[in-house]
Amino acid sequence: MTRKRGLFALLVIAAVWTVGLFWFASLVNRAPRDITTRTEALIVLTGGTERVAAAIELLKQEKAEKLLISGVNKKVDWVLLAQTIDELPDQLTDKITLGHVACNTRQNALESKDWLERNRFTSVRLVTASYHMPRSMSEFKNVMPDMKIIPHPIFPQTVKHDEWWKWPGTFTLIMSEYMKFLFVSIKHVFPFIHDSFNAETVCEQ
Numbered sequence: 001m002t003r004k005r006g007l008f009a010l011l012v013i014a015a016v017w018t019v020g021l022f023w024f025a026s027l028v029n030r031a032p033r034d035i036t037t038r039t040e041a042l043i044v045l046t047g048g049t050e051r052v053a054a055a056i057e058l059l060k061q062e063k064a065e066k067l068l069i070s071g072v073n074k075k076v077d078w079v080l081l082a083q084t085i086d087e088l089p090d091q092l093t094d095k096i097t098l099g100h101v102a103c104n105t106r107q108n109a110l111e112s113k114d115w116l117e118r119n120r121f122t123s124v125r126l127v128t129a130s131y132h133m134p135r136s137m138s139e140f141k142n143v144m145p146d147m148k149i150i151p152h153p154i155f156p157q158t159v160k161h162d163e164w165w166k167w168p169g170t171f172t173l174i175m176s177e178y179m180k181f182l183f184v185s186i187k188h189v190f191p192f193i194h195d196s197f198n199a200e201t202v203c204e205q
Contacts, residue, residue: 024178028130029161032152039064039150041119043112044127045105045136046071054154055127059092064125068115070099070108105136105184109143116147123148130155131174135181142188 042064044055052069059067102111116124128136130153140149160167164174 020182021175021178024134024181025164025174027134028153028174028177029164030130030153031155034150035152037125037150038062039123039125039148040121041065041116041124042067042127043115043124044069045108045132046073047129047132048154048156050156051127051129051154054152056092056096058125058127058152059095065095066119066121067096068099068112069096070111070115071102072098072100074100105132105139106143108136109139112140113143113147116144123150125150125152127152127154129153129159130161131159131177135177135184138181138184138188 042055042058044051044067046052046069055067055069058064097115099108099111099115102108112124124147126133126136126140126149133151133153137149137151140147155161158169159173160170164170
């Protein structure tokens with residue numbers, strides 16, 4: 001009887017986990033809900049040229065006053081980064097800050113908080129890949145609960161959002177992000193896990 005109960009519990013856990021995975025996949029496949037609201041700041045998390053390009057375009061459209069590119073490799077300076085950006089007007093360069101401190105999503109949030117507070121900003125549009133957005137929003141909200149944060153997900157062409165479960169690369173990516181999102185959610189409930197997670201120093205993006 002004990003073995004049957006254990007097997008039943010495992011099946012229930014597996015079913016809940018699977019339902020959660022599909023919920024997460026549907027969440028990351030959604031287009032931006034708010035693409036018109038202007039915020040005081042823009043923050044983009046590094047991890048692909050599409051993210052930075054989208055953030056620069058939003059800055060061109062005057063969707064915010066300033067932009068922070070968080071998580072830039074310490075070996076990358078403005079001149080090198082600018083070479084990857086098409087049609088960057090000279091008047092925008094003084095509105096862009098490179099953040100070299102962050103090396104994971106939690107540190108992105110902490111680096112962003114420091115920059116936002118120094119500039120006295122109270123609202124921000126957060127730009128990152130759609131699969132990375134739930135975890136990013138969770139970390140940013142945990143660090144800055146009173147900040148107005150508008151998510152602006154980017155949909156990389158390499159990620160197959162339609163029938164994602166049929167594509168091994170996309171399936172692995174979404175499952176990995178789902179597990180990280182679950183861990184982060186648990187970490188915020190149990191602070192002692194937070195300390196262990198925050199000790200990570202290897203860049204994950």
